[in-house]
Amino acid sequence: MAEHATHDQHAEVHESHGTGFYWMVGAILAIITTIEVAIFLVKDAIGNELFLVILFVLSIAKGAGVVMFFMHLRGDARIFQFVFIVPLIFAVTMCLGFLTIFSNHVGIAG
Amino acid sequence: MAIAEHKLTSVSPATAYSGSFPWRTWLATVDHKKIGIIYIVSAFVFFLLGGIEAMLMRVQLGTPNNTFLSADVYNQLFTMHATTMIFLMIMPMNVGIGNYVVPLMIGARDMAFPRLNAMSIWLFLGGGLLLYMSFLTGGAPNGGWFAYAPLTQVQYSPTAGMDYWILGLGLTGIASIAGALNFIVTVLNMRAPGMSINRMPLFVWMNLVVSFLIIFAFPTFTVGSIELLFDRQFGGAFFNPAQGGDAMRWQHLFWFFGHPEVYILILPVMGMISEILPVFSRKPIFGYSFVAFSGVGIGFLGFIVWAHHMFGVGMGPMANAFFAAASMVIAIPTGVKIFNWIATMWAGDVRLTTAMLYAIGFISMFIIGGISGITLASPPIDLQQTDSYYVVAHLHYVLFGGSILGLFAGGYYWFPKMTGRMLNERIGKIQFWIMLISFNVTFFPMHFVGTEGMPRRIYTYEAGMGWDMWNFVETVGSFFLAFSILVFIYNVIISLRSGEVASNDPWDAATLEWTIPSPPPSYNFLHIPVVNSRRPLWDAKYPHAAGDDHHGESSAPSLVRYEYTDEDTAGAKEIHMPSLTFSPMILSGGLTIAALGFIYINKDILGLPTRMAALGFILIGIVMVSVAIRGWIVDSRKDSPYLGQHH
Amino acid sequence: MSATSHAHHDEAGQAPLVGSLGVDSRKLGLWAFIGSETLFFTALITTHLIFYARTKAELTASGMFAHLDPKHFLGINLTSVLAAILLASSLTMVLALAASKAKEWQKFRFWLLATIILGSSFVLGQAYEFTHLYEEGLKLAPQFVFEGETVKSLFGVTFFTMTGFHGLHVTLGVVWLIAVYFKVRKFAASPENPMDVELVGLYWHFVDLVWVAIFTLIYLI
Numbered sequence: 001m002a003e004h005a006t007h008d009q010h011a012e013v014h015e016s017h018g019t020g021f022y023w024m025v026g027a028i029l030a031i032i033t034t035i036e037v038a039i040f041l042v043k044d045a046i047g048n049e050l051f052l053v054i055l056f057v058l059s060i061a062k063g064a065g066v067v068m069f070f071m072h073l074r075g076d077a078r079i080f081q082f083v084f085i086v087p088l089i090f091a092v093t094m095c096l097g098f099l100t101i102f103s104n105h106v107g108i109a110g
Numbered sequence: 111m112a113i114a115e116h117k118l119t120s121v122s123p124a125t126a127y128s129g130s131f132p133w134r135t136w137l138a139t140v141d142h143k144k145i146g147i148i149y150i151v152s153a154f155v156f157f158l159l160g161g162i163e164a165m166l167m168r169v170q171l172g173t174p175n176n177t178f179l180s181a182d183v184y185n186q187l188f189t190m191h192a193t194t195m196i197f198l199m200i201m202p203m204n205v206g207i208g209n210y211v212v213p214l215m216i217g218a219r220d221m222a223f224p225r226l227n228a229m230s231i232w233l234f235l236g237g238g239l240l241l242y243m244s245f246l247t248g249g250a251p252n253g254g255w256f257a258y259a260p261l262t263q264v265q266y267s268p269t270a271g272m273d274y275w276i277l278g279l280g281l282t283g284i285a286s287i288a289g290a291l292n293f294i295v296t297v298l299n300m301r302a303p304g305m306s307i308n309r310m311p312l313f314v315w316m317n318l319v320v321s322f323l324i325i326f327a328f329p330t331f332t333v334g335s336i337e338l339l340f341d342r343q344f345g346g347a348f349f350n351p352a353q354g355g356d357a358m359r360w361q362h363l364f365w366f367f368g369h370p371e372v373y374i375l376i377l378p379v380m381g382m383i384s385e386i387l388p389v390f391s392r393k394p395i396f397g398y399s400f401v402a403f404s405g406v407g408i409g410f411l412g413f414i415v416w417a418h419h420m421f422g423v424g425m426g427p428m429a430n431a432f433f434a435a436a437s438m439v440i441a442i443p444t445g446v447k448i449f450n451w452i453a454t455m456w457a458g459d460v461r462l463t464t465a466m467l468y469a470i471g472f473i474s475m476f477i478i479g480g481i482s483g484i485t486l487a488s489p490p491i492d493l494q495q496t497d498s499y500y501v502v503a504h505l506h507y508v509l510f511g512g513s514i515l516g517l518f519a520g521g522y523y524w525f526p527k528m529t530g531r532m533l534n535e536r537i538g539k540i541q542f543w544i545m546l547i548s549f550n551v552t553f554f555p556m557h558f559v560g561t562e563g564m565p566r567r568i569y570t571y572e573a574g575m576g577w578d579m580w581n582f583v584e585t586v587g588s589f590f591l592a593f594s595i596l597v598f599i600y601n602v603i604i605s606l607r608s609g610e611v612a613s614n615d616p617w618d619a620a621t622l623e624w625t626i627p628s629p630p631p632s633y634n635f636l637h638i639p640v641v642n643s644r645r646p647l648w649d650a651k652y653p654h655a656a657g658d659d660h661h662g663e664s665s666a667p668s669l670v671r672y673e674y675t676d677e678d679t680a681g682a683k684e685i686h687m688p689s690l691t692f693s694p695m696i697l698s699g700g701l702t703i704a705a706l707g708f709i710y711i712n713k714d715i716l717g718l719p720t721r722m723a724a725l726g727f728i729l730i731g732i733v734m735v736s737v738a739i740r741g742w743i744v745d746s747r748k749d750s751p752y753l754g755q756h757h
Numbered sequence: 758m759s760a761t762s763h764a765h766h767d768e769a770g771q772a773p774l775v776g777s778l779g780v781d782s783r784k785l786g787l788w789a790f791i792g793s794e795t796l797f798f799t800a801l802i803t804t805h806l807i808f809y810a811r812t813k814a815e816l817t818a819s820g821m822f823a824h825l826d827p828k829h830f831l832g833i834n835l836t837s838v839l840a841a842i843l844l845a846s847s848l849t850m851v852l853a854l855a856a857s858k859a860k861e862w863q864k865f866r867f868w869l870l871a872t873i874i875l876g877s878s879f880v881l882g883q884a885y886e887f888t889h890l891y892e893e894g895l896k897l898a899p900q901f902v903f904e905g906e907t908v909k910s911l912f913g914v915t916f917f918t919m920t921g922f923h924g925l926h927v928t929l930g931v932v933w934l935i936a937v938y939f940k941v942r943k944f945a946a947s948p949e950n951p952m953d954v955e956l957v958g959l960y961w962h963f964v965d966l967v968w969v970a971i972f973t974l975i976y977l978i
Binding site: 223287292300303326332345348353355359363743 | 777778780782783785786793796797799800801811897910914947
């Protein structure tokens with residue numbers, strides 16, 4: 001039964017954010033979105049490569065913010081992280097794999 | 111001491127067949143055991159249908175230039191045979207046995223979501239019936255179970271058959287995902303105290319792995335079939351190269367699902383074998399962790415080998431090399447399992463019951479299928495054999511010789527628990543030998559005709575190609591195979607009527623389901639067992655042998671007891687089980703009717719009236735779903751654990 | 758979390774909602790479902806990316822890409838507004854959850870209603886976008902018409918399929934939110950309310966998350 005008790009406490013940890021924290025996260029996500037749109041508008045000035053790098057970093061940060069703080073995955077029971085992150089890795093791998101297979105790269109797509 | 115009485119028979123054998131059949135308690139049931147039995151019975155009916163389709167094909171192929179079937183009917187039959195056997199037979203049979211046994215094995219009173227469980231069974235049946243309706247409405251699907259594009263486009267498959275295929279499998283797909291989520295939560299979150307992950311029976315382990323495979327693999331199939339549906343209904347051209355689509359994408363999407371799917375078919379059966387072999391060898395499973403983790407390994411590797419089904423399409427040397435190597439790696443965890451099974455029997459006190467014979471038959475036939483599989487994993491050899499009868503031989507050795515022999519092993523093993531009666535062992539052994547020999551007579555020659563160049567999926571062939579004799583032999587073998595199924599049905603009928611009454615623990619087994627009566631009462635366990643080893647019942651019966659293979663785990667005496675309970679046992683009334691509800695069935699019926707309407711929403715048959723009827727069906731379906739959701743919420747409130755606290 | 762405190766009242770391991778893993782069964786099931794949905798949307802997005810790359814390659818080869826890029830259909834203004842709406846709804850959702858845990862039902866109703874209104878606005882905005890695109894010449898068909906020229910491309914098919922299924926998920930999410938709103942209103946004292954809110958919240962944030970991906974991968978790149 002000791003095993004159960006520790007899990008229970010573990011599941012409790014994440015419940016401590018105040019509403020001010022959520023407002024702050026929301027504000028940061030809004031700022032990120034604004035920057036994304038802004039760099040989209042000046043895409044030609046900063047060059048496509050830099051644009052893509054910044055965009056990916058910002059989007060990943062935004063997605064991670066939603067998952068970690070709004071969905072409380074950070075600090076929540078590890079099984080939730082497992083059943084979400086494992087398929088997420090599968091999904092990203094599948095996406096990259098399919099994009100490679102359907103690219104016109106000679107020798108892979110033939 | 112209760113242990114000493116273990117030969118005592120339970121007092122309540124199956125009574126379902128006396129008097130009028132209690133329809134309501136079955137149709138509105140949320141009991142995992144009843145749902146499991148509905149799964150098993152319906153999967154068996156689909157097994158017979160798929161078998162009849164196979165027999166028709168074998169008659170057609172028995173002699174050259176045969177005109178018994180037309181090419182079109184033959185296409186429908188091989189498509190429906192494979193679709194039935196995979197989606198409507200082996201999968202639901204696995205789910206059915208799992209549904210019945212898994213909660214018992216982990217010491218739970220039901221699945222985590224009983225109403226969702228009921229929805230799964232009715233949705234599966236709805237999907238299966240929808241699929242079979244296509245025979246009556248202008249033609250069954252005829253594009254193969256792999257449904258390769260562009261054969262499935264409207265211009266090549268103009269009947270509504272493929273639409274039935276897409277939506278029928280869509281419904282069973284929802285059922286599978288809902289069922290898999292249910293299994294995941296049940297196994298992870300409903301275990302009895304002390305039943306830690308590394309004490310779970312291997313059948314439970316494999317069901318957990320397979321449930322993850324289902325929720326990871328089905329989405330790509332869903333996307334693929336939705337895209338195909340858009341192609342056929344709305345002119346989408348996803349898979350139509352003539353209009354800018356890509357037929358190869360279907361193959362990739364399909365096999366990204368399709369290869370994990372074959373492990374979805376085999377892994378639960380491997381779990382059953384891992385339960386049966388130790389019991390009838392009177393030894394613990396050899397290398398528990400290796401068997402468990404090689405199952406996980408097979409499941410994981412299953413996701414990176416999909417394109418070995420596609421060597422024939424010319425993907426280029428890089429892709430071929432990668433997928434060939436990954437496929438061969440799968441032989442390692444599979445081999446680990448096989449060696450562990452053999453080592454389990456080694457020096458054991460082997461009892462050759464029917465279940466054990468089937469389990470050994472499984473291992474032997476699966477090894478043959480596995481070896482032909484390794485040859486197919488090599489692109490140069492595959493290019494010779496692909497689309498030939500060699501592949502048909504291979505897949506039947508792993509799916510029939512593997513999954514179905516294993517399911518018979520599971521069937522003979524758990525039949526007493528489910529019905530309270532033993533299957534007749536003498537008839538069972540006769541049936542086993544007829545089936546094993548006729549299976550080999552039917553499928554082994556396919557290696558020969560395949561190597562000699564006979565393509566698969568052809569409806570007839572010229573005489574004098576060197577295939578005549580073996581095809582005739584295969585057809586004769588298939589009749590004996592069909593006969594062995596009839597023997598099994600006979601065995602089930604006489605055993606249900608007058609078979610030996612089963613005790614709690616007729617096999618002298620080790621896991622929790624054998625501590626409770628056969629068949630178990632609706633609440634399963636009067637007292638939730640407390641588990642302190644991998645073989646709780648065995649350790650209770652044989653305390654002097656407890657502790658072996660437990661690797662330093664405490665060898666404290668097991669606390670589990672036989673329970674001789676029924677519905678009237680004192681205390682049983684206080685156990686709250688979820689109440690009967692028709693809502694899951696109404697919801698599934700609504701979705702099925704809406705799917706039927708959707709098939710005809712854009713069809714140019716009889717013009718406007720058809721479309722109006724189709725629209726009407728969709729509306730009726732939506733209304734039924736809405737009513738059912740409301741009823742579902744109301745019914746679930748009845749069983750809310752909090753209800754007593756705020757009233 | 759109210760569910761936890763009940764765990765010890767029942768037979769160990771068979772507590773109604775919190776089980777052998779110490780988590781809520783429904784929440785575990787929903788997270789696993791979200792994992793499955795991740796693969797579903799990834800397959801749809803991948804489809805779109807593959808075919809867009811193909812259209813791009815063909816148009817570039819004929820020197821028409823700059824002129825006929827189907828991305829010209831997708832206006833950044835409306836999409837940014839939609840992204841902002843969905844993001845804001847995620848914020849109101851998490852505030853509704855916090856209020857439900859604090860048993861501040863007045864606040865809870867306010868934030869949940871705000872989420873419902875924002876979600877509905879998103880659906881309406883997407884409906885507007887779809888009709889707009891349809892009139893401009895982007896249809897569920899393997900070609901699009903741009904500035905009088907017909908281009909063979911699956912852009913419309915893949916775009917509408919992907920965003921359509923996302924819109925369907927948002928719509929179902931709104932229905933679920935409304936159901937929770939009325940359920941909590943009817944059974945205000947029920948201890949399982951925060952979990953009901955948390956579950957619909959998880960689903961809602963996931964739908965937002967998918968839009969984060971679509972916004973970046975489809976609209977911006």
